[in-house]
Amino acid sequence: MxxxxxxxxxxxxxxxxxxxxxxxxxxxxxxxxxxxxxxxxxxxxxxxxxxxxxxxxxxxxxxxxxxxxxxxxxxxxxxxxxxxxxxxxxxxxxxxxxxxLMEKQASCIATSLPPIKKPISREQEQLKQAVLAQHAQVSAVCDDGEEEEVEETRSDGLLAKNTNAAAVEQEMRQKREQRKLEHQVKKDKDKAER
CATH class of the missing domain: 1.10.150 (DNA polymerase; domain 1)
Incomplete structure (x- = not known):
């Protein structure tokens, strides 16, 4: 043996x-x-x-x-x-x-393989180009300080100024004014009753 x-x-x-x-x-x-x-x-x-x-x-x-x-x-x-x-x-x-050994082999494989690129469809490529073009235009406009011209220059409506903050601020101002008026009316009414 x-x-x-x-x-x-x-x-x-x-x-x-x-x-x-x-x-x-x-x-x-x-x-x-x-x-x-x-x-x-x-x-x-x-x-x-x-x-x-x-x-x-x-x-x-x-x-x-x-x-x-x-x-x-x-x-x-x-x-x-x-x-x-x-x-x-x-x-x-x-x-x-x-x-x-398995970790070493996995790390060698991970570093030696090139990243796999997925094929991009024509629609995805067009969408990517449109986003990049919009970003380039917005960047150029922001750099010049002409934010208000963005709405006027775009006729297709893809890029519009975000008016949400302004709308919220306007609504808050209106509520404050209304409360002031109500308070003044109540004050006048109380004076008249005395």
Missing amino acids: SSESLPLDFDIYLKETLINLKTDDEIFSPYIKGILEGDESPEDKNEALQGIISEITDSGIEAICEDILKKWSSCSGKNSCNCESQPSLSPASLDIQLAK
Whole structure:
């Protein structure tokens, strides 16, 4: 057997063991391997394994834990010469490295691609030109200070002076005048009654 297949042998063994216990191997395998790969003492590993296996089954817990520990020690003992040459990567660190690679690749793709231009229809182009022309004319008129001539110079009615503010101000003046008149009438009436 090659040294690369040894961890695979343990994975297969653990998967078969968990399937025989009628449980989901994809959920429990990472937990069990995490315990086995930890720096704890063999007693602590055995205790943690018993805790997990006791959640799965009620019978033969100690025997199952001993078998798992024996298989792990035999696989890791044969593979110990390669452990120093290859860095151990936990699933979390693999996820982090994968995320970094994906971000780097996405940023490279985003910077290397030219922006996509949508085709513009003739109507959209005409509308754009009309808006630009209006803006240019308004800018020229505002620069000269001849805002009132804008209404007179445009015969097509596309550009008109905003009279909303003036209309509101005029309405406010009329209301004030009306209140003044009403107040004066009331004052005169009160004087006449005394």
